[in-house]
Amino acid sequence: MTNKKINKKDIGKLLNEWSQEFTVFAPSRETGAAILAKWDGKDTSFLDWYRNTITPAKAGFFPPSEKIFSFRKESNSYQIEPPSDEHKQLFFGIRPCDARALAILDMTFKDAYEDPYYLSKRNNTILVGLGCTNPYDSCFCTSTGISPAESRDVDIMLTDIGDQFLMEAITDKGKRLLDSTGRLEEASEADEARAKEVKEVSYQKVTRRIDTKDIEKKLLACFEDEDYWEKAAAKCISCGVCTFLCPTCYCFDINDELVKNQGARFRSWDSCAFTIYTKMPMENPREEKWKRVRQKVCHKYEFYPMNFGVIACTGCGRCIRQCPVNWDITQVLDKLPAKVQLK
Ligand code: SF4
Ligand code: SF4
Numbered sequence: 001m002t003n004k005k006i007n008k009k010d011i012g013k014l015l016n017e018w019s020q021e022f023t024v025f026a027p028s029r030e031t032g033a034a035i036l037a038k039w040d041g042k043d044t045s046f047l048d049w050y051r052n053t054i055t056p057a058k059a060g061f062f063p064p065s066e067k068i069f070s071f072r073k074e075s076n077s078y079q080i081e082p083p084s085d086e087h088k089q090l091f092f093g094i095r096p097c098d099a100r101a102l103a104i105l106d107m108t109f110k111d112a113y114e115d116p117y118y119l120s121k122r123n124n125t126i127l128v129g130l131g132c133t134n135p136y137d138s139c140f141c142t143s144t145g146i147s148p149a150e151s152r153d154v155d156i157m158l159t160d161i162g163d164q165f166l167m168e169a170i171t172d173k174g175k176r177l178l179d180s181t182g183r184l185e186e187a188s189e190a191d192e193a194r195a196k197e198v199k200e201v202s203y204q205k206v207t208r209r210i211d212t213k214d215i216e217k218k219l220l221a222c223f224e225d226e227d228y229w230e231k232a233a234a235k236c237i238s239c240g241v242c243t244f245l246c247p248t249c250y251c252f253d254i255n256d257e258l259v260k261n262q263g264a265r266f267r268s269w270d271s272c273a274f275t276i277y278t279k280m281p282m283e284n285p286r287e288e289k290w291k292r293v294r295q296k297v298c299h300k301y302e303f304y305p306m307n308f309g310v311i312a313c314t315g316c317g318r319c320i321r322q323c324p325v326n327w328d329i330t331q332v333l334d335k336l337p338a339k340v341q342l343k
Pocket of ligand 2: 245246247248249300313314315316317319329
């Protein structure tokens with residue numbers, strides 16, 4: 001299929017057209033913080049300022065706190081009311097790193113138990129990616145196999161080619177939507193060539209790099225090196241910000257709230273960085289901070305690859321940008337003990 005293109009000044013009209021069928025989410029500023037929020041029907045100023053959101057797109061599928069059902073207590077039983085949340089949504093402007101993070105989360109939420117809350121939202125969502133042409137110096141996505149302006153994890157991918165965006169249909173769902181959308185022009189060979197150039201330049205703009213070769217084996221080899229992990233964890237204050245904002249972290253806890261006979265069950269984000277993590281069912285098996293920091297790093301770079309064959313980090317850099325004490329996962333990975341003997 002030939003790719004399409006659209007003038008940047010027509011993006012508002014495009015989002016309005018898509019709003020007839022979907023609840024459209026687009027980059028927005030809420031008290032200064034960039035988030036993906038329900039589009040207000042007119043503001044496209046994000047095209048000028050948007051780099052990435054602070055809260056990752058995972059919040060649209062696995063919200064910080066979600067009512068998973070309501071219940072009514074009767075004399076000998078409970079009546080359960082499941083939620084009816086089947087609306088179609090479209091995320092406009094998702095970055096390739098965050099789209100990859102959703103593909104990584106899918107593996108967990110489809111694994112031994114298929115999570116209906118997460119999966120119903122995923123199945124009802126169209127992802128429209130926007131290539132990243134101005135990465136932060138904390139981004140290191142290229143080290144995790146991601147290109148900032150290309151993605152196979154979205155339905156439609158947009159590339160900034162000047163006054164216009166090139167629009168590529170990546171999935172059948174994306175192709176159907178592009179085919180049914182008005183006001184799009186066919187892209188020319190010159191547009192394709194310009195998009196290719198933009199993608200290559202964007203790739204080169206990501207200058208922070210880590211060496212992920214044999215990272216799993218290196219972490220396995222230094223797992224018991226308490227001295228190393230003590231030093232790596234020294235300045236962390238266990239606030240949990242890095243895990244809440246990480247697009248691939250998915251720990252949660254479950255709470256019931258009951259007032260008289262009416263109640264609801266909520267699922268809310270939790271963090272392995274917290275001292276009280278898992279205190280509800282048992283004691284925290286990682287009382288010491290260095291063990292919690294080790295868990296966060298090893299889960300992404302050792303355990304997830306062992307279980308699913310992929311690193312559970314997209315190099316989005318949020319944990320570096322938002323950490324209040326400048327803890328930096330790339331430094332921790334770069335300084336893994338050299339004594340490690342790899343077989
Ligand atoms: S954001 Fe920084 S201080 Fe807070 S838990 Fe993460 S590494 Fe530790
Ligand atoms: S560990 Fe840090 S860089 Fe990697 S995906 Fe999570 S927030 Fe992004």
